Amino acid sequence: MLKLDRINKIFNEGTPDEKIALDNINLRLAPGDFVTIIGSNGAGKSTMMNMISGALMPDFGSVTIDSNDVTRLPEYKRAHFIGRVFQDPMAGTAPAMTIEENLAIAYSRNQKRGLRFGVDKKRRDFFRTSLERLHLNLENRLTAKVGLLSGGERQALSLLMATFTKPSILLLDEHTAALDPSRADLITKLTKELVEADNLTTLMVTHNMQQALDLGNRLIMMDKGQIILEVSEDKKPGLTIPDLMTEFEHIRGEKMNSDRALLG
Amino acid sequence: MLALFGSVEQGIIYAIMALGVYLTFRVLDFPDLTVDGSFVTGAATAAMMIVLGYNPLIATLAAVIAGFIAGCITGLLHTKGKINPLLSGILMMIALYSINLRIMGMTREGGAGVSNVPLLNTDTIFTMFQNFWGSLGIDDTISNMLREMGVESVPTTYGTVLVVLIITIIIKFIADWFLKTEVGLAIRATGDNKRMIRSFSANTDRLIILGLGLSNALVALAGALIAQYSKFSDIQMGVGMIVIGLASVIIGEAIFGTKTIVRTTFAVVAGAVIYRMIYAFALRVDFLDTGDMKLITAFIVILALVVPQIIDKQKEKKRKAKRMAERNAAHIPAPVEQGGNPLA
Numbered sequence: 001m002l003k004l005d006r007i008n009k010i011f012n013e014g015t016p017d018e019k020i021a022l023d024n025i026n027l028r029l030a031p032g033d034f035v036t037i038i039g040s041n042g043a044g045k046s047t048m049m050n051m052i053s054g055a056l057m058p059d060f061g062s063v064t065i066d067s068n069d070v071t072r073l074p075e076y077k078r079a080h081f082i083g084r085v086f087q088d089p090m091a092g093t094a095p096a097m098t099i100e101e102n103l104a105i106a107y108s109r110n111q112k113r114g115l116r117f118g119v120d121k122k123r124r125d126f127f128r129t130s131l132e133r134l135h136l137n138l139e140n141r142l143t144a145k146v147g148l149l150s151g152g153e154r155q156a157l158s159l160l161m162a163t164f165t166k167p168s169i170l171l172l173d174e175h176t177a178a179l180d181p182s183r184a185d186l187i188t189k190l191t192k193e194l195v196e197a198d199n200l201t202t203l204m205v206t207h208n209m210q211q212a213l214d215l216g217n218r219l220i221m222m223d224k225g226q227i228i229l230e231v232s233e234d235k236k237p238g239l240t241i242p243d244l245m246t247e248f249e250h251i252r253g254e255k256m257n258s259d260r261a262l263l264g
Numbered sequence: 265m266l267a268l269f270g271s272v273e274q275g276i277i278y279a280i281m282a283l284g285v286y287l288t289f290r291v292l293d294f295p296d297l298t299v300d301g302s303f304v305t306g307a308a309t310a311a312m313m314i315v316l317g318y319n320p321l322i323a324t325l326a327a328v329i330a331g332f333i334a335g336c337i338t339g340l341l342h343t344k345g346k347i348n349p350l351l352s353g354i355l356m357m358i359a360l361y362s363i364n365l366r367i368m369g370m371t372r373e374g375g376a377g378v379s380n381v382p383l384l385n386t387d388t389i390f391t392m393f394q395n396f397w398g399s400l401g402i403d404d405t406i407s408n409m410l411r412e413m414g415v416e417s418v419p420t421t422y423g424t425v426l427v428v429l430i431i432t433i434i435i436k437f438i439a440d441w442f443l444k445t446e447v448g449l450a451i452r453a454t455g456d457n458k459r460m461i462r463s464f465s466a467n468t469d470r471l472i473i474l475g476l477g478l479s480n481a482l483v484a485l486a487g488a489l490i491a492q493y494s495k496f497s498d499i500q501m502g503v504g505m506i507v508i509g510l511a512s513v514i515i516g517e518a519i520f521g522t523k524t525i526v527r528t529t530f531a532v533v534a535g536a537v538i539y540r541m542i543y544a545f546a547l548r549v550d551f552l553d554t555g556d557m558k559l560i561t562a563f564i565v566i567l568a569l570v571v572p573q574i575i576d577k578q579k580e581k582k583r584k585a586k587r588m589a590e591r592n593a594a595h596i597p598a599p600v601e602q603g604g605n606p607l608a
Binding site for chain 2: 053075076077079080082084086090091092093094095096097101102104105106108109110113114115116117118119161162
């Protein structure tokens with residue numbers, strides 16, 4: 001489904017600020033895989049997400065989605081395959097537009113936009129039934145401006161918009177990090193439901209180890225631009241936070257120094 | 265009364281230009297200064313073609329296309345050339361100055377740059393319509409009615425106001441429709457949240473170019489109509505056009521609100537007419553001269569921008585003061601937020 005081949009990226013090459021962001025990353029996702037990614041700040045998690053979405057181009061290596069080589073495709077073309085939810089709840093929706101208009105934009109993700117009405121009777125019904133899955137009563141507020149919604153509601157809407165057209169790859173970039181714990185839990189629960197309902201191939205970055213353990217069938221740990229640990233489908237159940245900490249010490253020969261990674 | 269009637273006619277034509285400005289400034293969030301140039305491009309193209317004997321309708325259509333191209337070039341400068349939006353518009357505006365002189369120069373043998381083209385004894389959209397309208401005899405009926413009602417000075421025809429009203433209303437409805445299509449929604453989202461719309465597979469560069477093209481097509485249409493209305497095209501007629509457009513948008517929005525697209529486009533049209541009326545009244549003040557109009561325009565825009573802020577602040581102050589007074593009177597501690605919808 002998704003294949004990253006020897007991806008390398010260096011920021012500020014040739015300057016004193018030079019930083020190896022990604023160092024020979026190889027990753028394969030089978031259809032239906034749900035991979036959670038953990039790692040401390042600057043480990044390269046977000047850079048890797050941006051490589052897949054096309055917001056950044058690799059210096060070397062290739063990205064393949066659905067057996068299409070998309071390495072040189074710009075972000076907006078790759079978006080045909082990719083649904084994405086950002087960390088910032090404000091980033092995934094257009095605040096001055098209504099809920100149904102936002103959904104209409106998301107609905108056109110994998111087709112050509114034309115001069116048809118973005119919202120018609122048939123689509124409105126579809127939007128309404130889709131919104132019901134969120135249990136937030138948004139289905140009765142179709143014409144409310146998205147800017148009026150709370151951060152949690154906006155993030156739930158972003159999640160629905162990214163998933164309801166069944167993308168080949170779903171990218172979740174710390175999408176619960178900016179929310180308070182109870183709302184984060186709700187979004188986590190919704191993520192699980194929506195991903196399972198359509199068996200979406202998903203890649204989720206998180207700072208929260210517990211969330212990384214609770215969700216998904218595979219787990220990878222990144223550090224200094226490399227994937228240092230891959231936990232396979234059969235090993236992941238039963239894995240605990242102390243296990244991960246010990247594993248990190250074992251690999252890196254140093255203690256994991258991020259409280260944030262632990263507490264999220 | 266008569267002056268006011270004329271300013272309504274003009275206001276309705278300028279409303280088309282204001283809709284164009286709305287499309288860039290508000291919808292795309294792109295402060296496009298091409299307008300000062302593309303307005304004249306529309307006027308010059310239409311005037312030149314009419315003088316050369318083309319049908320006024322074809323001349324007007326050509327003006328629209330010329331405006332569209334000018335807007336697209338501004339869009340290309342910004343998106344592909346990575347030039348700042350304001351600067352792209354200014355560059356295009358100044359480039360159009362020379363181009364407009366050349367366009368009007370095409371009316372004369374070897375005339376490289378001509379700064380004024382009169383349309384005195386030529387057909388225009390308005391004279392064409394007048395020929396048909398005059399034969400109906402409706403003008404006399406209305407004028408007689410008004411005279412009986414005691415109105416002394418009546419306009420010579422109602423045909424002009426009717427034709428501009430029809431054109432502007434059609435354009436308003438097309439704009440309403442377009443902004444709700446899939447492409448229209450994508451253009452609006454481009455102005456609202458570029459990162460979001462890119463993640464939903466929209467090419468923001470292409471949408472910005474298209475939006476600027478459409479906006480300047482409307483501006484050029486207004487220019488073409490004003491040239492035919494006032495029977496000349498002049499290189500100076502676009503000066504300050506962007507500010508007039510902005511004034512119309514801001515005045516309209518402040519009075520009629522922006523709740524829905526349909527309401528907002530109406531507000532913009534009405535704002536343009538109101539602006540022209542304020543302009544007409546200001547001209548009648550004894551100590552003001554036509555040369556002062558740009559100053560007055562700037563003043564109107566500043567007022568329209570600043571006054572709503574002051575009013576909002578006052579309202580908020582009053583509301584807070586009222587609430588504090590109520591709380592002090594009742595000795596009630598600050599209200600505690602109640603949990604309801606967990607995400608609300």
